[in-house]
Amino acid sequence: MTLEALGIPVYSFLIFGTLAVQSTYSALTADPAFxxxxxxxxxxxxxxxxxxxxxxxxxxxEGAIMYLPLARLAVNLDISNGWT
Structure with a gap:
């Protein structure tokens, strides 16, 4: 597995993990009516x-908008080198 192919699920996990932290924090601090x-x-x-x-x-x-399409392109084209 190339670094780009590994980076896609890791980046997705980071986004979903941060989203879980944000929603939990918001639920604990904001009024339920909010x-x-x-x-x-x-x-x-x-x-x-x-x-x-x-x-x-x-x-x-914002970073995902730039990184994920390029990483997906590198995986699909089977390009993995020092520049990617």
Whole structure:
């Protein structure tokens, strides 16, 4: 298995793990009624930790947009070298 092929599930696991942390933190700190609202505003009780988790998830999603298609292309074309 090439490094690119291994990177795809690892990156996906990182995104889903961070999403689980964010949803758990939000459920513990926000009012339960916030989950059923339209979520226009910031969640009540959101502290610096929650904002950091949100930024981390945003950064992972932005990186996935750039990395995952290129890694998939490298796996499909069977290209694995020092540059990839």
């Amino acid at each position: 989950g059923f609202s339209n979520r226009d505003g910031a969640p009540p009780g959101m502290r610096a930790t929650g904002l950091r988790i949100d930024r981390t998830l945003g950064n992972l999603k």
